[in-house]
Amino acid sequence: MYISMARNIWYLPLAIFYFLLSLILFFVNLCIPTKKYVEIQTLGALNERAWRLVDIDDFIGEGDQVLDVGCGNGKFGEAVAEKYKAEVRGVDVVNYANSGIQIDLYDGHHLPFEDNSFDIIIMAFMLHHVKHQEDIFKEALRCSRRGLIIFEDTYFSPWQYLFVIWNDFYSNMVVGLIKIIKGIEGKGVLGMPLPFTFRSVKGWHKFFAEQSLVQKKTILHHSNIKAHSKVTFLLEK
């Protein structure tokens, strides 16, 4: 409890620092050569992929059929397929890249699959882009036989909430703009919906209880150098 109180106090100056830093970073990132910039981004993505795979270790078995909803460029789905010899496919509302998994575009509301088509459904950092989360949840529950894996950004204090919102705006709009200027992405990235539908961990637990989901495990990631917490939920039907 003392650690979390200290962390909450520490997160206020940290949030202010990162807010100011990100304004500077915009110009710094513009000056970094594109190749180096892509390398830095790839390194960050690899680090993140590593802890995600550790979190879900007990939950996915060899040969499972897995759907990644909001899979983006499909890289995490590829890593899951490789590690668990799972059959992974993805759906998204935006077509980002060629991927090692099959990715289908869909309308963002109705998953184009029969009931109980997959063992596990993953939703990684996509729920905060969805205004009516209940609807996409109903769809995910309909299509999954065993359960869901959710990764989300979360908060424990009002200033952390403000930081998470800023971080979402920065990661999508500011980084999106940098990528467009560098020719890495098309203008479509700026069309990403940002309804800022973040929830605290308590808020998510209440939401899952309302969907009658069994909460098997909640894994928190406090970075301590960024005013930003991430959380993994493993949920059974």
Ligand SMILES: C[S@@+](CC[C@H](N)C(=O)[O-])C[C@H]1O[C@@H](n2cnc3c(N)ncnc32)[C@H](O)[C@@H]1O
């Ligand atoms: C922050 S990115 C995360 C991408 C990927 N899941 C990952 O972890 O690398 C959010 C993704 O959600 C997608 N998205 C937004 N609204 C969606 C919806 N209604 N259904 C499915 N995907 C959606 C976006 O296109 C984007 O690919």
